[in-house]
Amino acid sequence: MNIVVLTGAGISAESGVPTFRDADGLWAGHRIEDVATPEAYEATPTAVQHFYDERRRALADVTPNPAHVALGRLEEVLGEGLFLVTQNIDDLHERGGSQQVAHMHGELLSALCRSCGGRSHWTDDLYDFPPCPRCGMPELRPDVVWFGEVPYGMDVIQGRLMRADLFVSIGTSGAVYPAAGFVQMAAACGARTLELNLEPSEGTDFFAEARHGRASELVPAWVDEVLHPLGF
Numbered sequence: 001m002n003i004v005v006l007t008g009a010g011i012s013a014e015s016g017v018p019t020f021r022d023a024d025g026l027w028a029g030h031r032i033e034d035v036a037t038p039e040a041y042e043a044t045p046t047a048v049q050h051f052y053d054e055r056r057r058a059l060a061d062v063t064p065n066p067a068h069v070a071l072g073r074l075e076e077v078l079g080e081g082l083f084l085v086t087q088n089i090d091d092l093h094e095r096g097g098s099q100q101v102a103h104m105h106g107e108l109l110s111a112l113c114r115s116c117g118g119r120s121h122w123t124d125d126l127y128d129f130p131p132c133p134r135c136g137m138p139e140l141r142p143d144v145v146w147f148g149e150v151p152y153g154m155d156v157i158q159g160r161l162m163r164a165d166l167f168v169s170i171g172t173s174g175a176v177y178p179a180a181g182f183v184q185m186a187a188a189c190g191a192r193t194l195e196l197n198l199e200p201s202e203g204t205d206f207f208a209e210a211r212h213g214r215a216s217e218l219v220p221a222w223v224d225e226v227l228h229p230l231g232f
C-alpha cells in the first residue's frame with residue numbers, strides 16, 4: 001500500500017506552534033511580502049531574520065502532539081510504503097518519531113549559505129550574520145522556501161503522488177501552491193483522497209472524503225483504522 005501524507009501548520013497547532021491564517025496566526029502580525037519573499041530579505045534582511053529567529057527559538061517550548069506521534073507509528077509499520085511530505089518548517093514530525101520527512105518548504109533548524117550554497121544544522125539566531133561553518137562568509141539565511149522560490153524535492157514528491165493508493169492531507173488550508181494541488185494530481189492518478197482538518201480547506205471539494213476536527217484526535221483514529229487490519 002502506498003500512502004502519501006501532506007501536513008500543514010494545523011498539525012502543529014495543538015503543540016503551540018502558531019498557524020499562518022488562523023486568527024492569531026503568523027500572518028496576523030505580518031504581510032507575506034514583508035517577511036516570506038526573497039525581495040523582503042533583500043530589502044530588510046534583519047527584520048526577516050528576526051521573524052525566523054523568533055520561530056526557531058520557540059521550537060524549544062513546543063512538543064509533538066498525538067498526531068505527530070501517530071504518523072511516527074504509521075511509518076514504523078509501513079516503512080517505505082508511507083511518504084510524509086510537510087509544508088512545516090518545525091521539527092515536530094522528527095521529534096514525534098518520523099524518520100523520513102520531506103520538508104518541501106525547508107526547515108527552521110537549517111541555515112543556507114548564500115555564498116557557498118552549503119547547508120548547516122542551525123539552532124541559534126541568524127540576525128547577527130554569523131560566519132558560515134563551511135566557508136566563513138557572513139551570508140547565512142534561513143533554509144526555507146519563500147514565495148516565488150521553488151519548493152524542495154518536487155520531482156520525488158510528484159513521483160510518489162503518481163503511484164499513491166491513498167493521499168491524506170492534514171492541517172492545511174490549501175491556500176498555497178504547489179502543495180494545494182497535490183490532491184488533484186493524486187486523484188488523477190487513481191488515489192483515494194482524504195482531508196483531515198479543523199474545517200473545510202479551500203480545496204476540500206477535491207477530496208473524496210473529509211473529516212473535520214482536531215488533528216490530535218483525527219490522526220490517531222485514522223492511523224488505527226489503517227493499522228488494525230494489518231494486525232497492529
Ligand code: BV8
Pocket residue numbers: 007008009010011013014019020021022025036087088089105144145146147148149150151154170171172173174175176177178179196197198199200201213214215216
Ligand atoms: C512556487 C515556508 C514555482 C516559509 C511557505 C496564484 C495562483 C496560484 C499560485 C500562485 C499565485 N501567485 C503566486 C503563486 C505561487 C505561490 C502561492 O501559492 N501563493 C499563494 C499565496 C497564492 N507559491 C509559491 O511561490 C511557491 N513556489 O510556486 O514555485 C514552482 C511550482 C512548482 C514546481 C516548481 C516551481 C512557494 C510557496 C512556499 C512559501 N513558503 N512556508 C515559512 O514557513 O515562513 S508557505 C506557508 O503557508 C506554509 O509553509 C504553507 O505551505 C502555507 C500554507 O500554510 P498552512 O500550512 O496551510 O497553514 P494555514 O495557517 O494556511 O492553515 C492551517 C490549517 O490548519 C487551517 O485550514 C486550519 O483550519 C487548520 N487547523 C488549525 N488548527 C488545527 C487545524 N487542523 C487540525 N487540527 C488543528 N488543531
